[in-house]
Amino acid sequence: MKPILQILSMLVPAATIAFAQPTRHGEPPVKAPFLKGEDSLCVNDWWKRPAGEIIDLKVPRDQVVCFGIYTVHNRILKLTAQLYPLFPAETREVRLEIDKEGAWTEVARQKVNDLGWSTTFRIADWDDSKHVKYRLLHGEKASFEGLIRKNPSDKDEIVVAALSCNSNKDRGLRPEYVRNINHQDPDLVFFAGDQSYDHKQHTAAWLKFGLAFRDIFRERPCVTIPDDHDIGQGNLWGEGGKIAKAEAGHDGGYFFHHEYVKMVERQQCAHLPDPYDPAPVEQGIGVYYTRLLLGGIDFAIIEDRKFKTGPLGRHPMKGPRPDHVLDPQYDPKVIDTPGLQLLGARQEKFLADWAKMREGVAIKAVLSQTGFCGGAHLHGSRDNRLHADLDSNGWPQTGRNKALELIQQARAVHIAGDQHIATLIQHGIRDFRDGPWAFVVPAIVNNYYGRWWWPEDEKPGAHPIAGSPLPWTGDYLDGFHNKITMLAYANPENRLQNIAGIKPGDTSNADADWGHGYGLIRFVKKSGEVTFECWPRFADVTKPGARQFPGWPQTVKP
DSSP: OOOHHHHHHTTSOHHHHHHHSOOTTSOOOOOOOOSSOTTTTTSSSGGGSOOTTTOOOOOOGGGOEEEEEEEEETTEEEEEEEEOOOOTTSOOEEEEEEEETTEEEEEEEEEOOTTTSEEEEEESSOOTTSOEEEEEEETTTEEEEEEEOOOOTTOSEEEEEEEOOBOTTSOSOOHHHHHHHHHHOOSEEEEOSOSOOOTTOHHHHHHHHHHHHHHHHTTSOEEEOOOTGGGTOSSOOOGGGOBOSSTTOTTSSBOSOHHHHHHHHHHHHTTSOOOSSOOOOGGGOOOOOEEEEETTEEEEEOOSSTTOOOOTTSSOOOSSSTTEEOOTTSOGGGGSOTTOOSSHHHHHHHHHHHHTOOTTOSEEEEEOSSOSSOOOSEESSTTOBOSEETTSTTOSHHHHHHHHHHHHHTTEEEEEOOSSSEEEEEEESSSTTOSOEEEEOOOSBOSSSOEEOOOTTOOOOBSOOTTOSSSSOEEEEOTTOOEEEEEEEEOOTTTTSOGGGSOTTOOTTTTTGGGOEEEEEEEETTTTEEEEEEEETTOOTTSTTOOOOTTOOEEEOO
């Protein structure tokens, strides 16, 4: 007699069979509600899918715990366990153990979500005065070990590594980043977004990201926030969680299924401190904007995209794209129409409240996805000079100025990514240099879509930075007529060529690095100074003579 599933396979699709198979606990796997192929490599009968080019999902069962990622704030540990996809008969339970006086002791058990294969432990009354080893366990043999670091409150210098834009044009791992960052030993790691560029396949790409960087955040706290590519869009104007009808997203909202968006945010953000105001937006999509106080440095983690208004139909400009302004003669005032949102009222209230929080705080910093101006002139190639890019937070200008006023009231610096080009800018709100300093870090991999700071007249701005090796520093108006002072930038060294033609993994010009790399920020509590460092991808900081990008380091006092 043939097995029942073999008989059923002649009658019904394979995906339906997958839902009929019970787990070890007698519970059917969750059926993915996605309609556009979202996460197809990791849902339903995932084991029947081809391996693909992202990552091999069929790992030995003693390796199914891919990584753990955590933060500690206000003596609350938030730790996410990320697993590879599980077979229907495998347990969904993950165990958390900590080392107590040399013996592993179980402190919690949690069930993994079948959509995304992650779960998050929340442990209150965590003793953050000492290092604690932890391990995540699944089944009989699978484990991942790490270290929960003590709060570095006794250190005068707190160091943050900041990265962004992990392009899939290079499918390799990132050993050069792991070597450098572990050698520099930051207290916190910040990934500002676009950890995934595979749009519909976030879980597979997130697992690949974890494989690449887990030996950095295995033993230190880490902040990850998703940007547009992570949730499957080239650009994102979230408009409070509404549904986007256009895949480009310029009508505002989210194009892919809300459960997919929630899954992405659960994987990337559930380990962050509890949200300041957890009320969801439309479609039940959550929020993650919050505060992280670490070693006397107070970080506000905000969401640039979730409340921002989409540009389609919101201004009178006519052009090939509603988010690109190509006419240098246009009047910037015409696109700053009434009612446009950037951070939205909820996050503005959060920043206003956060600015007043001073107990135990030496220096404040805002972490977000992108910069609050147009910090590049050339996009993608020499043939694409954009006068203004509405994907940046330079638009809408009224919302931009409100956000900068709140950051300046907190006497905070701003750290972000997204733009691929590294820039260090002091914003002007009413006048040049009356706003906060902002460091936009370079792309992790930049042979995808390069950007260049390249004024059309190729002249320095007013009051250029004395002693800078860079030709175009000083005071400028961006394409929105926002006032900015350029302190430093890191253009791709192939100048005006289109870097999309560079072969993945090409290290032939290690000094230039095509403009990719990472940022390192040093907060010195006693002096109140912040030093911004910018390191090329293939610089080896373990060797004497390793050099930063020209123009760095820079030290400021907020």
